[in-house]
Amino acid sequence: MSEKEIKGTIEEVFSYSARHPARLLEEYRAAGQKAVGILPYYAPEELVYAAGMAPLGLWGMEGSVRGAGRYFPAFYCAIARMNLEMALVGVLDGLSAVLAPSICDAMRPFTQNFKSARPDIPMIFLAQPQNRTEEFGVVYMTDELARVREELEAVAGTRITDDAIRDAIAVYNESRAERRRFVRLAASHPSVITPERRSDVLKSAWFMPKPRHTAVLKTLNDAIEALAPENWTGGKVVVSGILADSASLLSVFQDNRLAIVADDVANESRSFRSDMPLPEKDEAPLRILARGFAGQGADSLLHDPDLSRRARHLKGLVEESGAQGVVFVMMQFCDPEELDYPHLKQALDAVGIPNAQIGYDQQMRDFGQARTQLEAFSEMLADRGRRDCSAASSTGR
Amino acid sequence: MGFSGDSDSNAKAQADAGAMVGANTSAIDGANDDVTTKPAKVVLREIVDAVYEQAWDAKKRGEPVGWSSSKFPAEIAEALGLAVVYPENQAAAVAAKHGGRRLCEYAEALGYSNDICAYARISLAVSDGAPAEERPVPPPDFLLCCNNICNCMTKWYENIARRHDIPLIMIDVPYNNTVDIPASRVAYVSAQFEAAIKKLETLFGRVWDPARFAEVCANANRTASAWLRACGYCAMKPSPLSGFDLFNHMADVVTARCKPETSRALEQLADEYEQAVKEGVSTWRRDETWRIMFEGIPCWPELQALLRPLKEHGANTVAVVYAPAFGFQYGDMDGMIRAYCRAPNSVCIEAGTEWRAALCRENSVDGILVHYNRSCKPWSGYMLEMERRWRKELGIPVVGFDGDQADPRNFAEEQYRTRVEGLVELMRANSVTRENGAPL
Numbered sequence: 001m002s003e004k005e006i007k008g009t010i011e012e013v014f015s016y017s018a019r020h021p022a023r024l025l026e027e028y029r030a031a032g033q034k035a036v037g038i039l040p041y042y043a044p045e046e047l048v049y050a051a052g053m054a055p056l057g058l059w060g061m062e063g064s065v066r067g068a069g070r071y072f073p074a075f076y077c078a079i080a081r082m083n084l085e086m087a088l089v090g091v092l093d094g095l096s097a098v099l100a101p102s103i104c105d106a107m108r109p110f111t112q113n114f115k116s117a118r119p120d121i122p123m124i125f126l127a128q129p130q131n132r133t134e135e136f137g138v139v140y141m142t143d144e145l146a147r148v149r150e151e152l153e154a155v156a157g158t159r160i161t162d163d164a165i166r167d168a169i170a171v172y173n174e175s176r177a178e179r180r181r182f183v184r185l186a187a188s189h190p191s192v193i194t195p196e197r198r199s200d201v202l203k204s205a206w207f208m209p210k211p212r213h214t215a216v217l218k219t220l221n222d223a224i225e226a227l228a229p230e231n232w233t234g235g236k237v238v239v240s241g242i243l244a245d246s247a248s249l250l251s252v253f254q255d256n257r258l259a260i261v262a263d264d265v266a267n268e269s270r271s272f273r274s275d276m277p278l279p280e281k282d283e284a285p286l287r288i289l290a291r292g293f294a295g296q297g298a299d300s301l302l303h304d305p306d307l308s309r310r311a312r313h314l315k316g317l318v319e320e321s322g323a324q325g326v327v328f329v330m331m332q333f334c335d336p337e338e339l340d341y342p343h344l345k346q347a348l349d350a351v352g353i354p355n356a357q358i359g360y361d362q363q364m365r366d367f368g369q370a371r372t373q374l375e376a377f378s379e380m381l382a383d384r385g386r387r388d389c390s391a392a393s394s395t396g397r
Numbered sequence: 398m399g400f401s402g403d404s405d406s407n408a409k410a411q412a413d414a415g416a417m418v419g420a421n422t423s424a425i426d427g428a429n430d431d432v433t434t435k436p437a438k439v440v441l442r443e444i445v446d447a448v449y450e451q452a453w454d455a456k457k458r459g460e461p462v463g464w465s466s467s468k469f470p471a472e473i474a475e476a477l478g479l480a481v482v483y484p485e486n487q488a489a490a491v492a493a494k495h496g497g498r499r500l501c502e503y504a505e506a507l508g509y510s511n512d513i514c515a516y517a518r519i520s521l522a523v524s525d526g527a528p529a530e531e532r533p534v535p536p537p538d539f540l541l542c543c544n545n546i547c548n549c550m551t552k553w554y555e556n557i558a559r560r561h562d563i564p565l566i567m568i569d570v571p572y573n574n575t576v577d578i579p580a581s582r583v584a585y586v587s588a589q590f591e592a593a594i595k596k597l598e599t600l601f602g603r604v605w606d607p608a609r610f611a612e613v614c615a616n617a618n619r620t621a622s623a624w625l626r627a628c629g630y631c632a633m634k635p636s637p638l639s640g641f642d643l644f645n646h647m648a649d650v651v652t653a654r655c656k657p658e659t660s661r662a663l664e665q666l667a668d669e670y671e672q673a674v675k676e677g678v679s680t681w682r683r684d685e686t687w688r689i690m691f692e693g694i695p696c697w698p699e700l701q702a703l704l705r706p707l708k709e710h711g712a713n714t715v716a717v718v719y720a721p722a723f724g725f726q727y728g729d730m731d732g733m734i735r736a737y738c739r740a741p742n743s744v745c746i747e748a749g750t751e752w753r754a755a756l757c758r759e760n761s762v763d764g765i766l767v768h769y770n771r772s773c774k775p776w777s778g779y780m781l782e783m784e785r786r787w788r789k790e791l792g793i794p795v796v797g798f799d800g801d802q803a804d805p806r807n808f809a810e811e812q813y814r815t816r817v818e819g820l821v822e823l824m825r826a827n828s829v830t831r832e833n834g835a836p837l
Contacts, residue, residue, distance in 0.1 A: 112574075
């Protein structure tokens with residue numbers, strides 16, 4: 001596959017899916033398949049797949065809040081507000097249910113507002129444990145998943161067998177592995193896999209049937225791998241935050257020649273960086289999913305007794321990817337991210353990793369401030385690069 | 398209707414509120430100020446002061462001092478004899494004494510966004526060493542965090558634990574989407590209680606004594622019973638108290654609910670309300686033309702501003718959700734766990750709506766004033782829907798205003814005043830409609 005063909009595949013398959021989830025929903029329904037909305041965070045999508053239904057990620061949308069303003073005050077997380085807006089304006093009408101975790105302070109009231117606003121769309125509630133690694137946490141999560149399974153069976157009108165869940169786990173693990181491979185390959189070919197294309201490939205996994213997404217992505221990854229290595233002269237950054245999929249925002253990265261070489265973003269790598277574990281002897285598949293959730297971490301949404309884990313993870317990402325700095329895309333009114341930020345900044349500053357914070361909201365129209373900040377950040381990285389080169393040459397390295 | 402003849406002042410209201418959460422007892426006035434029979438409010442204030450004094454004493458003796466979230470099971474630390482202070486209570490005290498902005502800005506200079514809960518910002522500033530003379534607390538040696546109120550608490554305490562490199566005991570109470578708490582959730586929380594006890598025993602060489610725990614639980618139940626009895630007097634017409642008094646006394650229920658002196662002081666408070674009813678007097682020293690529910694945490698820095706238009710319009714606060722929220726009683730460990738699963742922000746909208754609706758019905762409320770509290774997203778996040786349900790179920794007007802529990806920059810007195818006036822107009826119109834027998 002040539003570079004042109006790579007771009008064409010991304011445009012036709014991934015960008016199309018990432019930008020038109022409503023059309024995919026229509027296609028599922030036309031094919032007689034039920035679809036279930038997957039709300040943030042860490043919903044057990046495998047169970048929806050195992051029920052023979054199509055999971056569709058719900059991460060809000062860009063636009064204005066109208067009807068949702070009758071439910072949420074203005075000082076509220078965009079994902080909660082925009083997802084409710086989507087429910088109110090009919091975007092979610094074709095869904096047979098939504099799967100709704102309640103792990104943060106925004107999603108707790110979201111669940112209550114959703115069931116009030118759209119009682120006609122069944123809401124399958126999930127309350128995951130924060131103390132998830134101890135046996136009592138795994139047991140509780142397994143119980144929650146058993147209830148979710150029953151409620152999904154009622155929606156699907158069919159039983160979800162253990163074998164189907166095992167199969168789903170395998171399908172999803174394969175998808176996760178291929179997405180991780182894509183993230184690595186994208187980092188070494190930033191002018192082909194621009195920030196926007198990278199985002200589309202990853203975002204589309206929330207809407208496309210997983211086997212198809214994985215199959216096309218595998219072909220794409222093989223093709224990227226076969227390309228000659230790039231001599232990228234722009235900046236390389238790790239992006240951290242809840243969402244970084246706005247085309248307007250990503251174009252600011254692109255315009256400033258900032259390649260995204262790794263991410264710590266909730267709807268990107270955080271959702272696929274670790275697999276569901278291998279089964280222990282005769283282990284029930286729901287328990288595998290519970291242990292998989294227990295294995296998640298380095299995330300503002302998840303309590304971790306190891307309080308420096310996320311900072312270590314972020315520094316590790318910078319090191320492994322060869323990034324020069326970190327850009328925090330701070331979702332407005334997101335307490336968990338805002339409360340992690342000072343510590344993360346301090347940890348990065350302490351080891352000399354440049355970092356910048358830009359504010360983001362799905363209602364944002366004007367990215368002028370982000371543009372100014374990223375221009376300055378990009379120039380700073382370039383200056384550092386030049387200084388490092390000159391220091392290296394003066395010491396004969 | 399209503400009471401008259403007593404003098405009152407906005408300054409005194411602020412002083413009372415400030416004192417409950419932080420100040421000394423010098424602001425007390427009135428005929429009951431007798432050293433042998435102190436009024437309950439004085440005793441209650443001294444109990445809160447003693448909690449903090451005991452923590453300082455423990456620190457001086459080299460014993461560990463914990464910082465605890467307000468709805469962490471206080472029974473555990475009390476049974477183990479560990480000194481504990483309460484950052485939420487401290488933040489309220491600081492805010493009521495007008496230190497909120499100073500400490501919020503201190504936290505913002507550390508990099509914390511001003512979107513974050515102001516209690517958290519104040520506490521994080523204190524944790525970093527910022528002076529808080531309004532209610533000084535010893536630095537923490539351990540942390541007791543329960544997220545039944547919010548998940549912001551989890552992140553807030555993680556930051557303190559990291560800053561001080563101290564143990565964080567975290568009890569996770571998942572949110573409830575149904576009125577009943579599922580058995581699996583009770584088992585999960587129960588296992589965490591056990592783990593927390595074991596960890597504290599190991600950390601501080603304490604031994605768990607079931608008999609002492611039973612005694613502490615009995616005290617907590619007695620406190621809850623007395624608290625509910627005192628709150629129940631809001632149902633009297635006219636009420637012998639203002640709901641703002643309950644905001645003040647809640648400090649005792651938060652910081653000292655397991656102590657027998659708290660039970661006795663709240664019983665005394667209830668007795669005083671009983672006596673006030675007989676004598677026809679009230680701590681609300683204005684007309685009681687209207688009876689309202691104040692929904693949410695008050696704006697501690699702005700108590701005078703909150704009360705001013707209410708007094709002008711004779712609107713007494715006779716319902717606050719803290720009464721049922723903190724007055725929980727239980728018969729066994731299972732019941733205790735279920736009680737801690739029912740914090741204001743951890744119950745579903747049906748339970749939350751009914752708590753308040755029941756209060757409004759029992760206390761003959763004419764209208765509801767809702768505080769859209771910028772600090773508290775989980776609380777404010779479903780209030781608009783609750784407003785609609787209350788209007789429909791209760792047939793009374795509901796009006797909201799924007800504010801903040803501790804950051805004065807998020808409150809505009811003019812908006813508040815206009816909203817109170819609007820509520821009064823609506824209550825008046827509703828009253829006329831009812832008198833005319835028209836359907837609600």
